[in-house]
Amino acid sequence: MKEFMLIFIGSDYATLGLSPEQMQERMGKWFAWNTKMREQGVIKVGDALHPHGRRVTGENRTVTDGPFAESKEIIGGFYIVKATDYDGAIDIAQDYPDYDLGGTVEIREVLDYGN
Amino acid sequence: MSDKLIDHLFRHQFGKMVSILTKIFGFDHLETIEDAVQDTFIQAMRSWQNAIPENPEAWLTAASKNRVIDIFRSIKAEKNRTTKLNIQPDSTTLDELFLDHEIEDSQLRMIFTACHPRLDPRDQIAFSLRTISGFSIKEIAAALLIPHDTIKKRLQRSRKMIASENIEFEIPIGQELPTRIDRVLEVIYVIFNEGFHSNKKEMVTRKELCGEAIRLGKLILKKPEIRLPKVNALFALMCFHSARLDSKVNANNVLINLSQQDRSKWYFPLIMLGNEAMNQAVQSTDDFSSYHYEAAIASEHLRAPTFEATNWKSIAKWYEQLLQLQYSAYTQLNLAIVYLQLNDLDKAKANLDKINPQDLAQKIFYLFATKAEYYYLLKNQIESIRHIDLALAKVVNDSERQYFEEKKKSYL
Numbered sequence: 001m002k003e004f005m006l007i008f009i010g011s012d013y014a015t016l017g018l019s020p021e022q023m024q025e026r027m028g029k030w031f032a033w034n035t036k037m038r039e040q041g042v043i044k045v046g047d048a049l050h051p052h053g054r055r056v057t058g059e060n061r062t063v064t065d066g067p068f069a070e071s072k073e074i075i076g077g078f079y080i081v082k083a084t085d086y087d088g089a090i091d092i093a094q095d096y097p098d099y100d101l102g103g104t105v106e107i108r109e110v111l112d113y114g115n
Numbered sequence: 116m117s118d119k120l121i122d123h124l125f126r127h128q129f130g131k132m133v134s135i136l137t138k139i140f141g142f143d144h145l146e147t148i149e150d151a152v153q154d155t156f157i158q159a160m161r162s163w164q165n166a167i168p169e170n171p172e173a174w175l176t177a178a179s180k181n182r183v184i185d186i187f188r189s190i191k192a193e194k195n196r197t198t199k200l201n202i203q204p205d206s207t208t209l210d211e212l213f214l215d216h217e218i219e220d221s222q223l224r225m226i227f228t229a230c231h232p233r234l235d236p237r238d239q240i241a242f243s244l245r246t247i248s249g250f251s252i253k254e255i256a257a258a259l260l261i262p263h264d265t266i267k268k269r270l271q272r273s274r275k276m277i278a279s280e281n282i283e284f285e286i287p288i289g290q291e292l293p294t295r296i297d298r299v300l301e302v303i304y305v306i307f308n309e310g311f312h313s314n315k316k317e318m319v320t321r322k323e324l325c326g327e328a329i330r331l332g333k334l335i336l337k338k339p340e341i342r343l344p345k346v347n348a349l350f351a352l353m354c355f356h357s358a359r360l361d362s363k364v365n366a367n368n369v370l371i372n373l374s375q376q377d378r379s380k381w382y383f384p385l386i387m388l389g390n391e392a393m394n395q396a397v398q399s400t401d402d403f404s405s406y407h408y409e410a411a412i413a414s415e416h417l418r419a420p421t422f423e424a425t426n427w428k429s430i431a432k433w434y435e436q437l438l439q440l441q442y443s444a445y446t447q448l449n450l451a452i453v454y455l456q457l458n459d460l461d462k463a464k465a466n467l468d469k470i471n472p473q474d475l476a477q478k479i480f481y482l483f484a485t486k487a488e489y490y491y492l493l494k495n496q497i498e499s500i501r502h503i504d505l506a507l508a509k510v511v512n513d514s515e516r517q518y519f520e521e522k523k524k525s526y527l
Contacts, residue, residue: 013157019251020125023156028120030164048161077164 003044003110004089006079008096010103011072012051029097037081042092046079072102080110120171123323125156127330128172129249132179134221135212137246138284139183142228142277144190145246151182180213222247222334223341224284230299231282234273239302240309241266242273248327258324259309286341296341300349300406303328307353311360325360329353336392347396348406354389355413358382370514374422386417408437427456444474445481452485455492463489480509484519491526499526 018026037043051074052066067074076098083089086107093105129152136148155178159171168174211217229243240259244250252270256263276282287295310324332350336342362380364370393410397403411433419425434450447470454463467486472479487502503523510516 013160019254020129020156020249023160024120024125027160027163034165048164
């Protein structure tokens with residue numbers, strides 16, 4: 001088994017003008033996906049992220065406040081999942097709920113120094 | 116940990132929070148308030164992905180409460196603002212304001228404001244669905260089959276009106292109450308009927324509007340001071356109608372006539388709830404409202420085990436009394452239909468003759484269809500076909516057209 005990080009890139013929810021009902025519905029989908037992955041035992045860790053943050057850059061350790069990316073390309077969260085290969089990870093990513101909102105899942109294999 | 120949220124939790128919570136925050140900050144800041152409440156849902160979306168909290172409602176309430184300080188600051192920060200705020204956000208007053216009964220009262224204040232006689236009746240509905248029921252503009256537009264921009268304008272107009280007329284955010288008391296509550300009940304009933312008679316394909320939309328109207332009715336019934344008999348009567352009426360919602364159309368969204376409906380699909384718990392409210396509605400009053408009679412009629416239909424067993428005599432009696440209380444061409448038409456069921460063609464004719472076709476406006480095809488049926492029972496085939504053709508020429512709704520076409524076949 002390998003580990004993959006699923007990185008969710010998309011619009012900040014706050015800018016999409018979703019109605020309360022739509023938000024509840026979307027949250028239900030996230031929750032269902034999470035539950036499914038837990039039941040299958042494929043999920044290692046994962047969380048949603050606040051859209052803004054801080055950035056420390058350069059030799060002077062300059063701190064800047066977010067947002068850093070285009071509002072449509074915000075990293076909204078991540079999961080680390082277990083799968084045999086990329087195909088397995090892509091399978092898992094099928095249930096990501098925000099494709100219809102223009103969201104993207106970037107999949108990156110976690111380097112395993114043990115091998 | 117619960118694995119599923121109560122249906123429409125966010126939507127209803129939106130109404131609650133906007134109401135209580137309006138009580139605190141006033142209508143001038145409605146937009147800031149709506150944004151802040153919206154933001155608590157976004158917070159919830161992020162933090163509930165992995166686990167839904169034990170008590171989601173309390174979580175959201177607490178999150179909105181924490182927003183008070185933010186809203187307070189952002190209002191103060193606005194340039195040249197001299198607006199007086201009702202409260203200072205110290206924690207004891209705040210805790211009191213966020214108690215359940217205070218939240219309920221604020222929702223009622225919002226309902227009475229939304230249905231204030233100074234607002235345009237069309238604006239009242241849009242504004243109620245937005246601020247009390249938490250519908251988005253898009254959802255209101257879809258539910259009412261009205262363009263998005265029109266709804267937007269109606270919302271803006273009502274907000275402006277509330278501000279410019281200084282409409283107070285209060286539950287009316289004393290002499291003012293009966294007339295003010297009439298308008299509230301009318302708005303609730305319109306919302307209900309929009310759902311119940313909707314042409315929309317999706318059953319979901321229809322149920323949402325009916326459910327929302329029932330929820331608003333329930334909210335008013337919770338408060339003894341405004342729990343008038345007619346509130347119970349309207350509540351009973353909506354329960355009775357809703358019980359039949361699933362049997363009204365078939366899988367292809369074709370309207371099923373009452374005589375053909377599968378009565379085993381009627382939803383018993385709603386009938387029980389309606390009966391209970393009806394008992395309350397008639398207790399210690401003989402001042403019956405139109406809702407009383409309409410509920411009585413609906414309950415006669417529900418009581419009949421088959422269409423043939425319907426007590427038409429009793430229904431005719433209720434319609435006669437309803438007509439006396441409040442004239443409506445539709446009531447008169449319904450009464451004519453009941454007499455057709457009773458095979459009392461003379462009385463049916465007498466009622467049909469009294470109807471001024473103009474009163475029915477675009478719904479005139481109902482009159483034609485009823486006359487067609489009358490002539491059919493009179494064995495006058497030419498006139499019955501002529502009238503059903505008139506009905507077919509005016510009908511707009513596909514499923515009703517289909518129904519009339521079936522009728523025509525049976526007349527041939």
